[in-house]
Amino acid sequence: MGKFRGFCLLIVFILFMNVNSISANAIPQGDIVETFNELVEEKVAEANIPNAVVSIVYDGEIIFEKGYGYADINSEILVDPNTSLFRIGSISKLMTWTAVMQLVEQGKLDLDSDVNEYIDFDIPPLTGSTPITLRHLLTHTPGFEDYSTEIFTLEKDNLPPLHEYVRESLPERIFPAGEVLAYSNYGTALAGYIVEQASGMPYTTYIEENIFKKLAMNYSTFEQPLRESLLEYSVTPYRFVDGSFSEAAFEFMPVPAGAMSSSASDMARLMIAYLQNGHFDDEKILEEKTVQEMFNQQFTHHPTLDGMAFGFIEGTFNDKKVLFHHGGTMMFNSALYLLPEEGLGIFMSYSGGNHFVHNEIFQGFMDQYYPMEEVVFAPVTKGTNGSIEKFAGEYHQNRKSLTTADKFISLVTGIIQVETDKDGYLYATHAGETNQFYEIEPGVFKNKRTERTPDAYGNFKTIVFEEDKHGNMMLMTDGPMTYAKAPWYASSGFTFVALALSILLLIGTLLSWIFIALVRMLLKKQKDKDKIASSAKLLAIGYGVLSLILFGSIAINGEIDPVYQMPKDAFSEIPEWSIIFDFIPYLIIAFSIALTVFTIIIWKRRSWRVFGRIHYSLYTSTALFFVWLFRYWNLF
Missing domain, CATH: 2.40.128.50 (Lipocalin)
Known part of the structure; x- marks a missing residue:
């Protein structure tokens, strides 16, 4: 009897310890709501964010969702977490990766086959590289170069349909596949096209039928622009500029890589499905083993670094494993964070801010509920810092x-x-x-x-x-x-200092020659009888004027728009008259060659004094430097 009583006490003790352990790891839901709401309200006010939305899921339930500000300021329509549609940018990629993994489960796609097997055009081989596979696309290691000025447009007609986009915008391969992490929007667009080819239906239709409907994501779409039935739920983007909110237009972007619009409630359903191994209520979008494969690390450059899972970015925040994805358009910033071990998911989206806002909110939350233990830094020793x-x-x-x-x-x-x-x-x-x-x-x-x-x-x-x-x-x-x-010659320090000095020399030369010409006129001095020297100077003046026009056009086209925060030529139509600037680089090259010839001639003829010849040579060197600089950076 004594042994039985002791056994019972032992069982009670074990149960008590387990209960205490569970309680210690559990987070009071009320506290989450209050803390997160305070963090968001603080950052929204601090960053002058006009509209924002949040949803949090925990243990298979939506425990918090809230809208902040106005979906439309003029109409005073409040943000509704259930129906207000925010542009979630690159979080859209998770739909593409989910679709790819669904088709892998069905045997229609293989992660390690050459993607050329699934498309109706060819991606050229790269010397020294294996073929690009879906595994490379899912981990951002296909080796494509990236074009940041060809992602967004405000005109629907400027964005070709997906089957044209993947052909016309095929980037160069600059790294061997599987060797270098380099985030690729095109790689995701290509994966979306492969989804079309393998499923036999348009990408948007596939996502609608196999993800949105199954998860009851009724306020989610990839349509650009939004269909009539969803227009009233669209969130208008604004940015706080010069003391007031400036409205922005609808952005168009490559569909599989970033075009999704969604509500906080819909994104909560997606997070629950991932955290419950592909299940949501009675529906299933992925097998459990597939979700676990997507959550596992698939590529990293070093064991100490967080790398890439399938589609998800790995992160360690306060010693907790986090799988996340951010999304940024010109106007919207969004973030989705999953803590699989905690059964916790957080989604945020807003217009008019930047990615630091959601980083700070999430880090503030982690500091509150998963504080870091005090870190003791190891001393630097001679054995490690020698080189x-x-x-x-x-x-x-x-x-x-x-x-x-x-x-x-x-x-x-x-x-x-x-x-x-x-x-x-x-x-x-x-x-x-x-x-x-x-x-x-x-x-x-x-x-x-x-x-x-x-x-x-x-x-x-x-x-x-x-x-x-x-x-x-x-x-x-x-x-x-x-x-x-x-390399030193491609560094920002060298490039901008050399560019600034060269422009100063160019402008200083023009101003000094103009000043000298005016003085000669006032003093009624005779014109230079050396026609070669006069022609050399006129040529240099012509070159200087052309260069200043070119720099002026670059400055105008490169001016950052205060609302969209990108150069205007990166997202809008270039005016037709600007085509005249396309000829200037060729004229500058011709002038530079002519300047070189005249430099040789004036040294042979000993035109001007030595200082004048040296000055002209420096001027010509500047012209040749500009040609090299602009060619090196592909500016003409």
């Missing part, structure tokens, strides 16, 4: 173009500047903030900062340096982003 100087330099995103004018964008977007000090620390400046790193093993560095850092795809907690097979230094971070060390 970190080789990592110093400027790094550019590998998500870039090498063959179009978009190449120049790599000088202004996503640059990481790396410096080292004598104490063995490394400093990485990214998005305007500098973080201090210490080396934990050769080439692997940990951030000493524990709070959020401004990185769109990860926490920027760990960075890894490795040389590729060509000897180029690579910088790798969490998520689908990698960076390559730029």
Whole structure:
């Protein structure tokens, strides 16, 4: 009897401990709602966000959904989390990846087959690379270059249908497949086209029938523009500019990569389905093993880095595994976060802000409910910091173009500047903030900062340096982003300083010649009788005027729109009259050649004094530098 009583006490103790364990891991739903609501309200006010929406799911239920602000300010229509349609940008890609995995389950697609087997056009091979597969597309490793100025448009007629888009916008392959993480919108569009080819139905129809209807996502669509029955639920985007909200137009973008409009309630259903292994109520969109495969890491550059699952981006926030995807259009920013081990999902969307807002809200939530233990930093030792100087330099995103004018964008977007000090620390400046790193093993560095850092795809907690097979230094971070060390002549510092000095020389020369000409006129001095020298000077003046016109056109076309926050020529029609600027580069090349010839002649003839000849030679060198610079960056 005593043994039985002891056994019962042991069982009660075990049960008690399990209950305590469950309670310790569970989050009071009321607290979640209150805390999250406060975080959102604070950030919405701080960032002047006109409209926002949130939904949170926990343990298979929607525990919070709320709209903030107005879906339409003029009509004073409030945001409704059940029906208000926000543009969710790249979160749309999750529909494409879900569709691909459904067709894999049906045996209609194979993750490791050449994608050319599924399409009716050819993707050319790349020397030294294996064929591109769906596995590469799902992990953003197909090796395509990326065109950031060909994603958005405000005119429906400017966006070709999917079957034309995948042919006409086929990018160059710049990396071997499966070797380099480089986020690819085209890769997702191609996967969407493969869904069409394998299923035998249009992409939008397939998603409607196999995802939206099964999950009762009645306020979700890929249609551009929205059909009549959904127009009244469309959220109007605004941005706070000069003290008031400016309205923006509907954005058109490649359908499978970012065109979805959805409500917070619909996105909550999607999150529940993923967190419940593909099931929602009595419906099923994926098999359990498929969901688990999608949640597992499929690619990373280094064991210490979060990489890519199938479609989802891996993240570690306060030591918790998070699967997430962000979405950004010119006007909307959205985020979807899943914590599978906690049964928790969070969705946010808003217009008029930036991706830092949802990063900060989510990090604030994690700090509240999953606080980090105090971090003890290991001291830097001589054994680890002996050769970190080789990592110093400027790094550019590998998500870039090498063959179009978009190449120049790599000088202004996503640059990481790396410096080292004598104490063995490394400093990485990214998005305007500098973080201090210490080396934990050769080439692997940990951030000493524990709070959020401004990185769109990860926490920027760990960075890894490795040389590729060509000897180029690579910088790798969490998520689908990698960076390559730029040579000195392609760095932003060299390019912009050299450009500024050259423009100053050009303008200074023109002004000095004009001044000298005016003085000569006032003093009634005779004109220069050396016709060769006069012709050389007139040629240089003509070149200078053409160059200033070209720089002026670049400045006008490259001006950032205050509402859409992109250069106008990146999303709108270029005026027909601007075609005249297309001829200027060819004239500048011709003038540069002529300047070179005249430089040789004036030195042979000893025209002007030595200083004048040196000045003219510098002027000609500047002209040749401009030709090289503009050709290198594909600007003409």
